[in-house]
Amino acid sequence: MMTRKTHRRGLSRRDVIKTAAAAGAAASVGPFFHVTPARAAKTLRILQWSHFVPGYDRWFNNVYTKEWGKKNDTEVIVDNINLALIESRAAAEASAQKGHDLIMFLSPPAVFEDQLIDMKDVYAECEKRHGKPIDLAIKSTYNPKTKKYFAFSDSFVPDPINYRADLWGDVGMTPDTWDDVRVGGKKIKDKHRVPVGIGLSAELDTAMAMRAIMYSFGAHEQDAEGNLAINSKNTLEALRFVKALFEEAMTPEVLAWDASSNNRQMLAGRSSLVLNAISVTRTAENEKMAIHEKIALAKAAKGPVRRIGLEHVMDCYAIWKFAENKEGAQKFLIDYIDNFKQAFLASEFYNFPCFANTVPDLKQIIAKDEKAVPPTKYAVLDDVLEWATNVGYPGYATAAIADTFNTWVINTMFARVATGAETPEVALSQAEAAMKSIWAKWKERGML
Amino acid sequence: MMLQPATHAAAAGPARAHTGLLARIADNERLLWRLMLAPAILYIVLLVGFPFFLSLYFSVSDVTVGSREMSFVGLENFRRVIESRTFWTALKNTLIFTVVSQLFVIVFANILATALSVEFRGKWFIRLLILLPWVAPISLGAIGWLWIYDSIYSIINWTGQALGILGPDRWPIWLGEPTLAMISVIVVQIWRIVPLATVIILAGLTSIPQDIRDAAAVDGAGFWRRLLQIEFPLVMPIMLVAVLFGVIFTFTDMIVVFVLTRGGPYDQTQVLASWAFFTGIQGGDLAGGAAVSLFLFPVLVAVAILFLRLARRAEVT
Numbered sequence: 001m002m003t004r005k006t007h008r009r010g011l012s013r014r015d016v017i018k019t020a021a022a023a024g025a026a027a028s029v030g031p032f033f034h035v036t037p038a039r040a041a042k043t044l045r046i047l048q049w050s051h052f053v054p055g056y057d058r059w060f061n062n063v064y065t066k067e068w069g070k071k072n073d074t075e076v077i078v079d080n081i082n083l084a085l086i087e088s089r090a091a092a093e094a095s096a097q098k099g100h101d102l103i104m105f106l107s108p109p110a111v112f113e114d115q116l117i118d119m120k121d122v123y124a125e126c127e128k129r130h131g132k133p134i135d136l137a138i139k140s141t142y143n144p145k146t147k148k149y150f151a152f153s154d155s156f157v158p159d160p161i162n163y164r165a166d167l168w169g170d171v172g173m174t175p176d177t178w179d180d181v182r183v184g185g186k187k188i189k190d191k192h193r194v195p196v197g198i199g200l201s202a203e204l205d206t207a208m209a210m211r212a213i214m215y216s217f218g219a220h221e222q223d224a225e226g227n228l229a230i231n232s233k234n235t236l237e238a239l240r241f242v243k244a245l246f247e248e249a250m251t252p253e254v255l256a257w258d259a260s261s262n263n264r265q266m267l268a269g270r271s272s273l274v275l276n277a278i279s280v281t282r283t284a285e286n287e288k289m290a291i292h293e294k295i296a297l298a299k300a301a302k303g304p305v306r307r308i309g310l311e312h313v314m315d316c317y318a319i320w321k322f323a324e325n326k327e328g329a330q331k332f333l334i335d336y337i338d339n340f341k342q343a344f345l346a347s348e349f350y351n352f353p354c355f356a357n358t359v360p361d362l363k364q365i366i367a368k369d370e371k372a373v374p375p376t377k378y379a380v381l382d383d384v385l386e387w388a389t390n391v392g393y394p395g396y397a398t399a400a401i402a403d404t405f406n407t408w409v410i411n412t413m414f415a416r417v418a419t420g421a422e423t424p425e426v427a428l429s430q431a432e433a434a435m436k437s438i439w440a441k442w443k444e445r446g447m448l
Numbered sequence: 449m450m451l452q453p454a455t456h457a458a459a460a461g462p463a464r465a466h467t468g469l470l471a472r473i474a475d476n477e478r479l480l481w482r483l484m485l486a487p488a489i490l491y492i493v494l495l496v497g498f499p500f501f502l503s504l505y506f507s508v509s510d511v512t513v514g515s516r517e518m519s520f521v522g523l524e525n526f527r528r529v530i531e532s533r534t535f536w537t538a539l540k541n542t543l544i545f546t547v548v549s550q551l552f553v554i555v556f557a558n559i560l561a562t563a564l565s566v567e568f569r570g571k572w573f574i575r576l577l578i579l580l581p582w583v584a585p586i587s588l589g590a591i592g593w594l595w596i597y598d599s600i601y602s603i604i605n606w607t608g609q610a611l612g613i614l615g616p617d618r619w620p621i622w623l624g625e626p627t628l629a630m631i632s633v634i635v636v637q638i639w640r641i642v643p644l645a646t647v648i649i650l651a652g653l654t655s656i657p658q659d660i661r662d663a664a665a666v667d668g669a670g671f672w673r674r675l676l677q678i679e680f681p682l683v684m685p686i687m688l689v690a691v692l693f694g695v696i697f698t699f700t701d702m703i704v705v706f707v708l709t710r711g712g713p714y715d716q717t718q719v720l721a722s723w724a725f726f727t728g729i730q731g732g733d734l735a736g737g738a739a740v741s742l743f744l745f746p747v748l749v750a751v752a753i754l755f756l757r758l759a760r761r762a763e764v765t
Contacts, residue, residue, distance in 0.1 A: 091513040091729045111732025112514035202710040253599035255713035256623030261599065268600050399512075399732065406730040408710075412534075415714035421626075430533055437528050441733060445510055 040075040044328045047090075048104035049083040052279035052350065055286075059346035068335060074328055083204070083259065087406060093320065101323040102332065105316040106204070107405060108140045108390075108397035109151055113447065116318045119149040122330050126337045130355040137354035139390040140314045140397045144226075145448055151316035152333055154340065155351035158384040159208055159312035162266060162280045163273040165296035167192055175273055177302045178216060178241060185249030188272040196249040197271035200242075200415040201257040202408040207391075208310040209275045210414045214238045215310075215393055216303025221404060221435065224394040226448055228439050231432045234305070239417045239424035246418035255415060267291060277312040278378065282348050285371040293373040297380045300387045307387050314390065314397075315351065349378055356385075399447040403438045500745075506738035513732045525739035535740065537715050538723040542744075544630065545705075545719055546698045549637040553694050554687065556638065557645030562675070564646070565653045582643035590707035593636045597622035597708065623709050626716035633717050636704050641697060645690040652686035653679060688759040695751055700744060720744055 046065070051057045057080055065076040081089060083106055093099030094115045109116070119141065123133065137153035163175050171191065173184035185196035199206035214220065219234035246254075253265075262274040267284055269291055274280065284292030300309025319329045336343070340358035343351055349366055353359050366378040392401035404410065413431035416422040422430070442448045473479055507525055509518035529535050560578060564571065581589060596603050599621050608614035622632045656679060664674050680687075702721035705711060711718035711726065720743060728737015 088725075088729045091732075091734075094513055111512060114512075114514045114516065116514075200713070202712045252621045252624040252713075254624070256597075256599055256621060256629065256709065258710075264600055270600060403731040403733065406732070407726050412712075412714045415712070419714065421714060434532065434534070437532065438731075441510075441528070441736070445512060445515070 040069065040073050042072075042074040042325055042328055044069070044074050044076045044102065044325050044332060045100040046076065046078045046102045046104070046332075047086075047100040048078070048080060049086060049106060050080040051347070052277065053282055053347050056343070056347040056350065059342070064336075064339070064342065064346075068332065072328070072331065074325075076332075097322045099320065099323075101319065101325045102329040103318050103320070105151065105318060106313045108314060108316055108392075108402055109318050110143065110397055110399040110402045110447070112318065113143060113146065113148065113150040113399065115321055116150045117321055117323075117326060119152040119319070119330075122152050122333050123149055125334050126355055129334075130337060131357045133354045134356060134385060136311060136314075136385070136388060136390050139392070139395075140311075141316055142396060143398065143447070144396055145398075145446075151318040153314060153316050153354045154333065154337060155315045155343070155354055156311040156388070157277045157313040157315075157350055158352055158381050158388055159212070159275055159277060159300070159309050160380060160384075161273060161298040161301060162276050162278075162295055163298060164188075164194070164266075164271070164294050166294045167194060167272045168296075175298055175301060178213060178245075178304075181273060181301055182241070182245045182249060185245065185272060189249050192272070194270060194272045195251045196245065197254060197262045197265045197274045198245070198250065199257040199262060200246065200250075200254045200411065200418055201261075202411055203257060203261075204259045205262055205276060205312075206254075206257070206411045206414075207405055207408065208312060210242070210410050211391060211393075212275065212300055212309045213242060213303065214410070215308045215389065216301065216306055217241065218303075218305035220394065221401060221410070222392060222395045222398075226395045226398055226400075228432070228435055230435055231428060235428055236424050237304070239414065239428065242414050243418050243420070243424070252419075255419065266295065275309075278348075278350055278381075281372070281377065282350065297377055299380060299383075308389055308393070309387050311388050311390060349381070352381070352384060399442040399445075400435075400439045403442065404435055407434075407438075409434050409438075503738040503741060506735050507742050509735050511734045513729065513734055518735070521735070525735050528736060529739045529743070534715050534718060534723060535720075535743075538711075538718045538720045538740075539743070541630070541717060542699060542719040542721075545634060545637065545717075546695055549634045549641065549698055550691055550694045552634075552638045553641045553645050554691055556642050557649050557690065558687075560642065560646040561649035561653055562679075564650055578646055579643050581639050582641075582647075586640060586703050587707060589640065590636060590704050593632075593639075594623075594708055597632050599624060624713055626713055629709050629713060629717050633704050633708055636708065637698055637701065640704070641694045644697075645694055648690040648693070649683060649687055652683040655686075656682050685759040688755050692752060692755040692759075695755075696748055699748060699751075 051060075061078045061080070065078055068074070069076040079100065086103075086105055089099075090103055090105070090109065090112060093103070094112060127133065133153070134156075136156055140156075141151040141153050142149050161175050161181075167188045168174055168184055171184055171187040173180055173187070175181045175184060181196065189195045198209045200210075211221075214235065217234050217238040219232055219238045220229050223229045253261075262271065262276055263280050263283065265271040266274050266276075266280050267289060278297070281292055281295050281297065283289075284295065300307055317333055319326055323329060337355055337358060340353050340355065344353060344359050344362070345365075348371075349369070353362070356362070359365070363379075363382045366381055368375045369378050372378060391397050391405055395401070409431050413427045416427040416430075417424050421427075439448065473483065506518075508520060508522060510521050510524075511518040564575060564578075595601065602619075602622060604622070605614060605619050609616065609618075614620070620628060623629050660678060660682075661674065664678050669678070700721055702719065702725055705717055705719050705722045706725065709717045711722050720740060724737045724741035726737075727740055728734050731737075
């Protein structure tokens with residue numbers, strides 16, 4: 001009778017505490033009881049972005065790293081994340097002093113320098129095997145103040161003009177100079193209601209495009225020695241040009257863009273010209289979108305001072321001082337450069353080599369592409385090193401340059417002027433004040 | 449025969465002792481409340497207190513994302529922050545973002561809570577729908593809104609044109625024009641906070657004793673009189689708690705702005721939380737980011753004290 005009575009009553013406070021204690025113990029101890037599969041002798045953890053060309057990730061994650069892992073008795077774990085999350089993930093790893101062995105940044109990670117190992121040995125070994133790296137790689141990964149290679153650049157991504165050949169042909173022009181872009185863009189917008197699509201937002205592609213315009217107008221964030229040089233008549237000219245371009249040939253939608261908005265606008269047939277990597281045309285070709293036949297590529301536009309463009313993405317591999325497998329990460333990079341031609345082909349010409357000799361027949365390969373219409377579409381990239389430069393040109397990509405880049409100071413300055421929110425003079429003085437503060441900060445920290 | 453109970457007793461010894469200890473803890477109220485409170489205190493100390501004091505320490509140092517060593521720089525970071533134009537823009541935007549969104553939240557939450565306090569068929573389903581924005585991860589919801597506002601594929605514009613509300617040449621750029629961008633982020637914040645405020649106010653409404661309502665009905669009070677003179681005064685303390693939560697969540701939120709506009713166009717939707725992130729994490733200046741984020745603290749403390757005092761005064765005894 002007593003037993004039945006006990007069963008019938010509700011849960012007592014004792015029961016609740018016992019159950020909670022049991023559940024807590026199970027939750028705490030449970031994770032330690034999983035079965036561990038047989039492992040290789042070492043592990044190499046790599047963090048990098050989800051590539052814009054999905055075929056590259058398939059090759060890198062499922063083929064190359066697997067083969068390299070077998071040869072080196074190493075389990076290679078690749079984590080792909082959205083490009084916008086790399087900096088914050090890296091900051092978290094640096095703070096926790098734990099994370100991946102190899103991390104790939106898409107712009108020079110100069111602000112992390114103290115936490116990264118010197119890559120001079122990796123550069124030296126690769127130089128011994130494949131000749132000198134391109135200047136763009138060194139300018140993006142070397143700090144002349146501390147004499148340290150804080151990262152290693154295997155490749156860069158060209159940033160050509162992507163334009164609608166049909167629309168530009170219809171107005172009898174090609175976008176060869178920045179003035180052509182403004183005049184031709186206006187004609188097309190007036191006639192076809194299709195605007196130019198160059199971002200004026202807080203994102204990567206805008207940061208590259210605005211610097212391309214600045215540099216071609218002879219304006220720079222810094223001089224070759226790294227001194228702040230934003231305040232110049234050339235910067236004012238570049239600002240006035242962007243204002244005219246925005247008012248005559250663009251629409252306010254560029255003020256709200258993210259890094260893939262220009263791809264979407266071009267592929268939707270709603271842009272006459274964008275500055276982007278070849279991800280636009282490759283996406284159209286791979287998805288069999290008819291518009292790919294109408295999109296042509298051109299070199300960076302010529303400004304009043306020079307023809308110059310940015311790298312669209314600068315692959316910068318870095319190794320934490322606290323990485324568990326530093327030797328493995330360095331060897332991986334050296335071996336990766338030995339096999340870089342595979343990477344170049346897997347990326348469908350997206351990643352260009354920083355060690356040019358690793359793809360000696362690059363010009364012949366891109367001269368004729370079976371997917372492209374016309375097949376010679378990508379041949380325009382064969383002299384890319386003559387018109388592509390690094391963020392921070394003519395100096396190095398320092399911590400101050402990286403800070404300015406990642407807090408969108410230049411993007412905001414151009415957007416304020418383009419929309420008429422500020423005059424070029426006021427916007428420039430505001431940007432200069434912000435940059436002075438940034439320069440002072442990093443100088444005090446011994447990074448400049 | 450004699451052995452069996454002895455063996456049983458020996459085996460049951462440790463188990464009984466264990467049960468005895470649990471029983472003693474369960475029956476000891478002085479120990480029990482301390483034990484039950486301990487996880488919450490531990491949680492607050494580790495996940496709120498420690499980061500807070502760490503950011504205080506960071507804000508007077510020169511720490512960066514890449515440095516392990518730091519030196520004391522006094523109030524230098526605060527001086528830099530105050531001199532920055534973006535900071536003042538962000539502060540103004542944060543206040544607009546918070547005040548406007550919370551005004552709408554409290555209106556909508558009251559309407560919804562009043563509607564949900566009466567019985568009707570399918571009420572559980574409507575409650576579920578209303579709660580969804582709160583229970584779903586905000587980053588997912590914000591990405592959904594990003595597509596709703598997209599400059600090329602905006603469903604609002606498409607619907608507006610299909611219904612003839614927008615002319616063929618009208619295509620608002622929701623996230624590209626400063627005023628529209630601010631309205632857009634405020635709308636998403638309202639959408640996000642309304643469910644929480646609704647649930648809190650609904651709890652307040654259901655706690656009003658039925659005999660008070662019955663007495664009012666007997667005295668001939670109509671809907672508005674009952675609402676304004678009986679229910680509102682009784683619910684006011686709990687409503688102020690809902691506003692306090694809403695203000696704190698909105699003031700410290702960066703996800704909506706980060707996903708939708710990243711502070712653009714040209715910093716016109718930049719808020720303190722997003723600017724702290726851009727400065728501290730993206731820009732690598734942890735000390736500067738900590739200094740920006742600490743400007744939130746005194747404001748929030750003042751708001752919390754004010755609302756809790758108001759709530760206490762509004763209590764009907």
